[in-house]
Amino acid sequence: MDTISLPTAVTHLTREAHRAGKRVGFVPTMGALHEGHLSLVRAARSQSDVAIASIFVNPTQFGPTEDLARYPRMLAKDSALLAAEKVDCLFAPSVEEMYPAGAAAWVNVEGLSEKLDGGSRPGHFRGVTTVVAKLFNIVQPDLAFFGQKDAAQVAVIRKMVRDLHFATEIVVCPIVREADGVAMSSRNAYLTAEDRRRAAIIYRSLRRVQALADQGEMNSARLAAAGREIMAEEPSLRIDYYEVVNPDTLDPVADVTRGALVAAAAYVGNTRLIDNVMLKGMGRESSS
Numbered sequence: 001m002d003t004i005s006l007p008t009a010v011t012h013l014t015r016e017a018h019r020a021g022k023r024v025g026f027v028p029t030m031g032a033l034h035e036g037h038l039s040l041v042r043a044a045r046s047q048s049d050v051a052i053a054s055i056f057v058n059p060t061q062f063g064p065t066e067d068l069a070r071y072p073r074m075l076a077k078d079s080a081l082l083a084a085e086k087v088d089c090l091f092a093p094s095v096e097e098m099y100p101a102g103a104a105a106w107v108n109v110e111g112l113s114e115k116l117d118g119g120s121r122p123g124h125f126r127g128v129t130t131v132v133a134k135l136f137n138i139v140q141p142d143l144a145f146f147g148q149k150d151a152a153q154v155a156v157i158r159k160m161v162r163d164l165h166f167a168t169e170i171v172v173c174p175i176v177r178e179a180d181g182v183a184m185s186s187r188n189a190y191l192t193a194e195d196r197r198r199a200a201i202i203y204r205s206l207r208r209v210q211a212l213a214d215q216g217e218m219n220s221a222r223l224a225a226a227g228r229e230i231m232a233e234e235p236s237l238r239i240d241y242y243e244v245v246n247p248d249t250l251d252p253v254a255d256v257t258r259g260a261l262v263a264a265a266a267y268v269g270n271t272r273l274i275d276n277v278m279l280k281g282m283g284r285e286s287s288s
Contacts, residue, residue, distance in 0.1 A: 001083040003090045007098075007138040010052070010091045014140045022049035026141035026168075028132060031055040032072035032186035033081050036176040040145040041085045043173050052139055053082050054091040056098060061127030072189055091139065098134060107133040109156050109163070115250040116152040116263055117274065120240050128153055129160050136166050144168050149175045149183045151261055151276045155250055175275070177203065183275045190271040198234045199268045205230035205242075206277045209262050213279045218255040220244035227262065240265035240272065247278065257282050 004010050014024050025048025027040045044051040055078055062068035075092060082090050106126055112118070113125035136144065146154050158170050176184045181203035182196065191199060205227040212226055224244050231239055246253050247261035259281035265274045 001079070001087050001090055003079060003092060005091075005093050005097065007091075007093060010089065010138050011140065013089060014050070014052070017050045018140070023142045024048060024050045024052060024140065025143045025145065026135070026139045027051070027053040027145045028135050029053060029055055029078075030057045030071065030186065031078050032074060032189065033078045034176075034184045034186065034188075036147055036149065036184035038081065038085060039176050040147060040173050041082065041087060043171065044143065044145050045086060047171065048143055050088050051086070052089045052091060052141065053087050054093075054135055054139070056091075056093055056131070056135075058098075058127060058131040059095060060099070060130060061124050063121055063123065066121070067187075067190075072186055091135075098131065106130050107160060107164075109160050112156045112159055112250055116241060116243065116245070117265065118152065118156075120265065120272075125153070125156050129156060132157055133160065133164070133166075136161075136168055141168050143171050145171045145173060147175065148172050148278070149185065149274065149276070151247060151263055151278075152250060155248055158248070181207075183273070185273060187271055187273065191268060195269045195271065198237060199273055201231060201234045201237065202264055202266055202273060202275045206262055206264060206275060209244075210277050210279065213256055218257050218282065220253055220255055220260065223256065223262065227264070231264075231266065236269075238267040240267065242266075244279075 017024050025044030027044050029037050057071050059068055079090055107129040108126045109129055118125045154172055161168055161170060180200045182199050208230050209223045209227040212223055224242055228242050242264045244260050244262050245251055253260050256279045260279045261276055263276040
């Protein structure tokens, strides 16, 4: 596996791959890799000729009181995991490479970036779309792989790709969960054993919503209320949002007859976790 820090070197590599008629698959990450990330890498390997992963803790998507300073950084361990998965190239740029002195250009998807996580974390999605646009320009992937856990991010990035005519197909892969149902996340490392026990209720509440929808309950307000009722069994958890929305627009929906995204965010101790399930609507099977 090649490890590259210079954007121009990665662009050269992918241009050579394209000249040879090869498809490039790309997995952008912030490191602290877990099985969820590795599932994206395996999807990239299976659907592409050249698999590239990036590790870059992007400062512009963190708010002033968020965990940028303590976000886990373990490049040597992550690099070994990627090499074991036979990734062709790891792109690990510095902040100075990604944000040259005097950089003032931003990419912002208006109308979506203020919803769900964007509402709780002002400026977060502007940072995400800016860095993803930079990465797409550098890597020029045919396919880019993201996890369903970050459903709001997926919606924002898909719209950015469409609106700005990026020649990249977004591939969304299923959520990978721990044995207790907790969605895998780099921030799970912050949780104490008791926090982990409490965190499991988030998915339990989503499964309750999913079960009710499968049984024929289509009213979004009643579904969300049922999920929040389960969450209330752990009063120490602080709900950030618990919403039933259109997965593309992130707007609330009155009912789920045509399918919906049920998205939740909650603070477990000082750690903010997100999770979701997709409801497929009447006559179709639901999945998470």
